[in-house]
Amino acid sequence: MQKRLIPAVFALVMGLTACSNNQDVNKADDKNTVTSDNNKKSSRKAENKSDEVVKEEKDPDTNELKKVTVVLDYTPNTNHTGLYVAKEKGYFKEKGIDVDIVQPPENGAEALVASGKADFGVSYQDSMANVLAGDAKMPITAIAAIIQHNTSGIMARTNEGIDRPKGLEGKRYSTWNSPVELNTIKKVMEVDGGDFDKLSLIPSTPLDEVAALKEKQTDAIWVFEGWGKVNADIKDYPVDYWNFKDIDDTFDFYTPVLIANNSTIENDKELVQDFVDATRKGYEYAIDNPKESADILLENDDSLDKDLVYASQKFLSKEYKKDTDKWGIFDKERWAKYYTWLNDNDLVDEKLDVNSGFTNEFVE
Incomplete structure (x- = not known):
């Protein structure tokens, strides 16, 4: 899973997840159209299962729910599981929100x-950099960290x-030719005593990394x-792998993150708080129930590889709030x-x- 880079910032087409990685990444052309998750095949509805019934805090009539759109950074994957869980199990509805999860357009979330x-979206700290200042400045702020640490690196x-x-x-090395990348x-390489000039750059963004290496x-x-x-791992293909953050902790940046429009943050704090609270509940469920949450993701996109989703979810469920007690929190110094x-x-x-672009207001 390659990371998507904003075309206005960097040169080419993600993301490690863990989907997740690091670089403003473009997705493959055939996956750039905005598609409602309501069009995805789903065989389970949370409200139809007694063990998934939630107590409605607000009017359960969908006509009374506030319509909210969340745009992903890429096609559905395990970075997004908590969002689908929150929708499927009724956590958003508890807060009076009717959430539509859509895929990103060409110009990104x-x-x-x-x-x-769109009211909320999925982005990355690195992708946000060139739209937080200068001529391309956009009124967006990261409101929660989906994963606590950068889980991207090099596989060979x-x-x-x-x-x-x-x-x-x-x-x-397969490159999308981004200056940040x-x-x-x-x-x-320099930290490890290597010479970058001795690396051969191959313009390429393989969608199936294992096949490309094989x-x-x-x-x-x-x-x-x-x-x-x-x-x-699940294909039993032996590889070497190392994380960027383990070489230099400068690269332990936040990827992915949830973003909101600054106007929404300023003028509708209750909506932002309700959305974050319900989303947090979705990711907390995924942390405690990786198999069940993976099932929910799979039911919302039957094109996904089941074995990969189960294995990926098992990995990421340990990463969502690793080294912290609070899901979504940002370390200001990092x-x-x-x-x-x-x-x-x-x-x-x-x-x-350097202190701009994020807030802990809704996750603390």
């Missing part, structure tokens, strides 16, 4: 949320010496551990450290306020 055509065929960044010397690779189309690919690496690196390396059109 950020643009749709900024324009007011095993026993070829790419079990560390320096091992990329003399190898071929390439500077990230350069930095971790067929030797490339030697190394940026993936989300919870999707690309897990996919290799957020600022990554944006400081972008500023210092001139990777943004205009210098960022």
Whole structure:
């Protein structure tokens, strides 16, 4: 699963999840149309199952529910499980919200949320960088961290010496040619004593990373551990893998995140709080019930690989709020450290306020 980069910011077509990874990533062309999750095949409705009945806090009549649109960053995957759980089990309805989950258009979730055509969206800290300042500035703010740590890194065929960044010397790396992406690779290679100039760059964004490695189309690919690496594991294909954050904690940025329009945050705090509370409940359920939550995701998109979803969900359920007691919380220093690196390396059109772009108001 490759990360999607905003075309206005970086050059090409995600995401590691874990789907998840890191870079403003574009999705494949055939998956860019906005599609309501209501059109997905679903064989289970939470309100029809006695063990899933929720107590309505507000009028259960859908005519009285507030319509809300959530736009994803990519096609449905385990980064999004908590959203589907919250919808399927009635957590949104508890809060008086009727949520429609849609897939992103060509110009991305950020643009749709900024324009007011979607109320909430899924993005990444790195993708947000160039739309928080400069001519491309958009009125969006991250309101919750879906996953606490960056679970993306480099995956390569095993026993070829790419079990560390320096091992990329003399190898071929599949790139989408993003300045942020390439500077990230350069930095971790330098930290490990490697020479970035000795790396061969292959313009390519494989959708099936395992197949690309098997067929030797490339030697190394940026993936989300919870999707690309897990996919290799369930296919019994031996790979070497390392996380960027383990090489340099500068790269432990937030990916993915939930975003909202600044106007909504300022003028309808109750809606934002209700949405975050219900979403948190969905992810908490996924943390405690990986198999059942994976089933809900699969019922909302029958095109997904069942074995991959189960394995990925088992991995991510341990990552959603790893090292913290509160799902969705942002570490201010960690957020600022990554944006400081972008500023210092001139990777943004205009210098960022390194403390901007997120709020803990709705997750604390």
